[in-house]
Amino acid sequence: MSTTLEPILRKHPFFAEMEDATIQLISGCAKNVRYRAGKLVAKQGTPADEFFLIREGRLAMEMPSPLGGTQRLQTADDGDVVGWSWLVPPYHWHFDLRAVSEVRAFSIDGRCLRNKCENDPRFGYEMMKRFSTLMADRLEATRLQLMDLYCGPALPTIP
Amino acid sequence: MSTCFDDPDPEAPKAVSMLPEPYVVVSRNQETADTFTIALRPADGGVMRSFAPGQFNMLYAFGTGESAISISGSPEDGGVLVHTIRRVGAVTSALDRLAPGSVVGLRGPFGSPWPMQQVRGRDLVFVAGGIGLAPLRPAILQVFSHRADYGRIVILAGARSPADVIFHDELHSWMQEPDTEVQLTVDRADADWHHHVGVVTTLIPRARFDPANAVAMVCGPEIMMRFTAVEMARIGLPEARIFVTLERNMKCAVGLCGHCQFGPEFICRDGPVFRHDRIRHWFSHREV
Numbered sequence: 001m002s003t004t005l006e007p008i009l010r011k012h013p014f015f016a017e018m019e020d021a022t023i024q025l026i027s028g029c030a031k032n033v034r035y036r037a038g039k040l041v042a043k044q045g046t047p048a049d050e051f052f053l054i055r056e057g058r059l060a061m062e063m064p065s066p067l068g069g070t071q072r073l074q075t076a077d078d079g080d081v082v083g084w085s086w087l088v089p090p091y092h093w094h095f096d097l098r099a100v101s102e103v104r105a106f107s108i109d110g111r112c113l114r115n116k117c118e119n120d121p122r123f124g125y126e127m128m129k130r131f132s133t134l135m136a137d138r139l140e141a142t143r144l145q146l147m148d149l150y151c152g153p154a155l156p157t158i159p
Numbered sequence: 160m161s162t163c164f165d166d167p168d169p170e171a172p173k174a175v176s177m178l179p180e181p182y183v184v185v186s187r188n189q190e191t192a193d194t195f196t197i198a199l200r201p202a203d204g205g206v207m208r209s210f211a212p213g214q215f216n217m218l219y220a221f222g223t224g225e226s227a228i229s230i231s232g233s234p235e236d237g238g239v240l241v242h243t244i245r246r247v248g249a250v251t252s253a254l255d256r257l258a259p260g261s262v263v264g265l266r267g268p269f270g271s272p273w274p275m276q277q278v279r280g281r282d283l284v285f286v287a288g289g290i291g292l293a294p295l296r297p298a299i300l301q302v303f304s305h306r307a308d309y310g311r312i313v314i315l316a317g318a319r320s321p322a323d324v325i326f327h328d329e330l331h332s333w334m335q336e337p338d339t340e341v342q343l344t345v346d347r348a349d350a351d352w353h354h355h356v357g358v359v360t361t362l363i364p365r366a367r368f369d370p371a372n373a374v375a376m377v378c379g380p381e382i383m384m385r386f387t388a389v390e391m392a393r394i395g396l397p398e399a400r401i402f403v404t405l406e407r408n409m410k411c412a413v414g415l416c417g418h419c420q421f422g423p424e425f426i427c428r429d430g431p432v433f434r435h436d437r438i439r440h441w442f443s444h445r446e447v
Contacts, residue, residue: 071347100353
């Protein structure tokens with residue numbers, strides 16, 4: 001199955017400028033998944049055994065709101081990567097992941113990929129570079145979100 | 160076609176008067192909990208001054224004071240002058256209390272406009288944060304009135320929450336326009352919101368337009384505009400094709416008092432619309 005996925009995996013932006021050997025290693029851990037709108041894809045606190053490369057559709061990262069119900073914190077769309085908990089102990093999801101629309105994605109087996117990272121440090125470094133960039137982008141976006149940009153100086157500031 | 164633009168249109172109509180003229184409020188619409196739109200007409204029934212998209216008026220709430228307010232209506236609607244206002248201080252709160260039939264003082268239009276003539280034939284990317292959609296709306300309406308003159312239209316709008324999205328119905332109607340992409344995002348939402356969640360800058364790499372042929376017009380908080388320029392650079396849209404509109408405490412509106420000085424520029428006279436590369440240096444100075 002992994003060999004047949006390789007050609008379509010290459011089309012995902014995550015694999016841009018990635019060496020063939022690296023893509024082959026990842027494709028061995030990949031499978032196609034599809035979720036209907038509203039489906040809870042991952043639950044906070046449960047083992048993060050996979051991450052997702054979205055081909056089409058929208059996934060939302062959600063957390064329980066202190067006021068009750070659920071708060072939608074960020075969304076990810078076609079071409080995005082969702083989930084890095086597979087790479088960071090204790091390998092648990094830190095948020096709920098829900099399909100906002102019908103979603104087609106690649107699910108990459110995190111345990112499978114961790115083993116390959118351990119066994120092949122060059123491959124592991126390549127993964128770390130890609131995921132650290134992803135984390136930095138997400139962190140920067142989160143900082144801007146925390147600033148409550150559109151509502152003026154509502155947050156306390158340091159004089 | 161040149162890849163670099165001159166500063167915004169120097170031919171835009173500009174008022175010089177310091178004397179407000181009476182205008183009557185003909186309609187009022189509540190956009191969100193703190194934002195409202197009023198349409199104004201000359202109280203004497205006379206002819207309104209024309210304006211260009213991006214310009215602003217000074218609205219005078221009698222007994223309270225004057226405030227610079229962007230024009231948010233179509234420049235081709237000769238019947239009324241439309242302003243969308245967020246209630247943030249004494250003057251805007253006084254304007255918020257005005258019912259249809261009330262009279263305000265108006266001076267304007269002032270300032271530089273969006274470069275609508277220079278961008279014909281280009282893909283246009285409008286990036287708005289919160290109330291920043293209001294100064295962009297006249298440009299968007301003008302583009303839709305002359306659709307064949309422009310390339311692909313991309314509108315990226317961010318707000319704090321779904322309840323804070325202004326021009327909600329109009330944004331959804333623009334989604335139906337041909338060769339037009341409208342993406343909405345909010346900072347936080349519940350499960351009923353099916354658009355994006357995240358800051359508006361995260362929409363830029365997702366939007367489909369040709370950076371080699373596009374011009375961006377951006378309005379929102381300065382930090383948002385700075386990060387928008389960074390994201391545009393990442394995808395290959397040069398600074399000379401990014402226009403931003405700035406806001407400062409404007410008083411005279413004709414470049415005399417200096418309240419709105421921004422480095423060597425007076426925002427009321429030289430702006431509020433600037434080419435990004437002309438003012439980038441001053442964006443990074445916190446003291447300015």
